[in-house]
Amino acid sequence: MISLLSPKIALFFIALFSQFVSVGESWSAKFLIVATPLIVDGLWYTLITFLLSSPLLIEKIRSKAQLIDRLSGVVLILLAVRVLITV
Numbered sequence: 001m002i003s004l005l006s007p008k009i010a011l012f013f014i015a016l017f018s019q020f021v022s023v024g025e026s027w028s029a030k031f032l033i034v035a036t037p038l039i040v041d042g043l044w045y046t047l048i049t050f051l052l053s054s055p056l057l058i059e060k061i062r063s064k065a066q067l068i069d070r071l072s073g074v075v076l077i078l079l080a081v082r083v084l085i086t087v
Contacts, residue, residue: 017037020033
């Protein structure tokens with residue numbers, strides 16, 4: 001729902017797919033161009049929701065929470081160092 005209501009995502013898709021729609025295009029072709037990213041995005045978020053709400057996966061994530069936190073911290077620190085070096 002968030003991605004459907006986000007104006008940034010809407011502008012991105014308008015900019016991306018406007019080059020594929022010509023003036024004389026039929027309504028069915030325009031609908032197909034609009035519906036494709038909506039369906040793909042909707043299926044992706046639905047898949048992620050089902051996967052992350054699985055009790056087995058939740059338990060595995062909880063058991064590895066400290067490792068995940070440490071790895072995330074290392075990645076963020078490395079990104080910060082890269083920004084400092086390149087600026």
